[in-house]
Amino acid sequence: MVTAAPEKSNKQEPSGAPNASRILLAKIGLDGHDRGVKVLARSFRDAGIEVIYTGLWQTCEATMFAALQEDVDVIGVSLLSAAHMTVMPELLRLREELGLTHVPLVLGGIVPKADYPKLIDMGIAAVFNPGSSVDNIITTISELTKKRRLIVATDDVVQRFADGDARALAQVITAIQCDAPIEGWSPPKGSANVVGITGAPGVGKSSFIGKLGATLRSRGRRVAVVAIDPSSPITGGALLGDRLRMMRGTPDDAFFIRSLSTAGTSGGLAPHCADVVRAMSGFGFDDILVETVGAGQADVLVAKLVDRTLLLLMPESGDSIQFSKAGIMEIADGFVLNKCDLPGADATEAQLRGALSDDRTVWKVSAVRDLGIDAVADWVAAS
Numbered sequence: 001m002v003t004a005a006p007e008k009s010n011k012q013e014p015s016g017a018p019n020a021s022r023i024l025l026a027k028i029g030l031d032g033h034d035r036g037v038k039v040l041a042r043s044f045r046d047a048g049i050e051v052i053y054t055g056l057w058q059t060c061e062a063t064m065f066a067a068l069q070e071d072v073d074v075i076g077v078s079l080l081s082a083a084h085m086t087v088m089p090e091l092l093r094l095r096e097e098l099g100l101t102h103v104p105l106v107l108g109g110i111v112p113k114a115d116y117p118k119l120i121d122m123g124i125a126a127v128f129n130p131g132s133s134v135d136n137i138i139t140t141i142s143e144l145t146k147k148r149r150l151i152v153a154t155d156d157v158v159q160r161f162a163d164g165d166a167r168a169l170a171q172v173i174t175a176i177q178c179d180a181p182i183e184g185w186s187p188p189k190g191s192a193n194v195v196g197i198t199g200a201p202g203v204g205k206s207s208f209i210g211k212l213g214a215t216l217r218s219r220g221r222r223v224a225v226v227a228i229d230p231s232s233p234i235t236g237g238a239l240l241g242d243r244l245r246m247m248r249g250t251p252d253d254a255f256f257i258r259s260l261s262t263a264g265t266s267g268g269l270a271p272h273c274a275d276v277v278r279a280m281s282g283f284g285f286d287d288i289l290v291e292t293v294g295a296g297q298a299d300v301l302v303a304k305l306v307d308r309t310l311l312l313l314m315p316e317s318g319d320s321i322q323f324s325k326a327g328i329m330e331i332a333d334g335f336v337l338n339k340c341d342l343p344g345a346d347a348t349e350a351q352l353r354g355a356l357s358d359d360r361t362v363w364k365v366s367a368v369r370d371l372g373i374d375a376v377a378d379w380v381a382a383s
Helices: 035-046 060-070 084-097 113-122 134-151 157-162 166-177 205-218 273-283 320-324 345-355 373-381
Strands: 022-027 050-053 074-079 105-109 126-128 193-199 223-229 238-240 255-261 287-291 308-313 334-337 361-364
Touching: 022 035, 022 060, 035 050, 035 074, 035 105, 035 134, 035 238, 050 255, 060 074, 060 084, 060 166, 060 255, 074 084, 074 134, 084 105, 084 113, 105 134, 113 126, 126 134, 157 166, 166 255, 166 273, 193 205, 193 373, 205 223, 205 255, 205 287, 205 373, 223 238, 223 273, 238 255, 255 273, 273 287, 287 373, 320 345, 334 345, 334 373, 345 361, 361 373
Parallel strands: 022 050, 022 074, 050 238, 074 105, 105 126, 193 287, 193 308, 223 255, 223 287, 308 334, 334 361
Antiparallel strands: none
């Protein structure tokens, strides 16, 4: 069923393309570890594929809803709990219900070979066991991607977009990222409140956005997130892992997350990011949160895209001299001192406030403990 992969060179030229193949990898149910799927995720990245990983303990509903929003080419499921004959039919049912029958569904895990024919007959595109060659898996995924891209039609996308179909928005974003706009049409002008959220790697941007988005949704606001991760300078692939810190078990039509890669661009954003934000605004969202890649001092382009910018910091991330430097500190309209439950939070807050020469707000927040989120949501909603 699987052919051998072509021999790989030691170094590949980066594609730099915003239309790389996209696969969603999901762990569904109560599997206790994800070491194997993480190895696969890195291997796909190294093969030039964009990988959206949704993390452990996901539900069937959340997985398929994520696949819809991300407009992926392939859905890959890892199961080690012997629940494949229960989980896979449910995923197939949801795939049809959401209009995603054109997206191949593949399974990897501990699956008795006697069950392979049953799974293939029910509509699973490929089945892999723990001994499957990574190169052969990548070859199969690549072939499935090519088939999917040949059969997808978008003639009715404009009407479904106007009708509020989230799948249409996802397809419009893909067209934008592939530099293939729908001829003669552009999204209507929206009035969304656009907030940039930036900060160094590891400060907790994704977890904070997940809690902030949930708080805004509890107030009846429609929220979209653009989550940007870096692409490989070697292969052009990317591991897009921000989504796993924002997902909830129950899908929410008014909380839309789209993961993008930098695709070789600099400044912390992704290609056509402004057009993606315009499409989300035209779709009717109240708030759009743009998460940059882990940013450095000079990554300031987000300020040109958004209405206001939040800079996330964490305890012991700098001193008064660091906070006084030009660049990313200057573009912030407000500061979030995340992980304030950690030692050093009070000292860092004092250093930060001492370095500021204006009245920009500093919030102390713990996304893990749900502390301080409401105050930031008040600020975001007061557009």
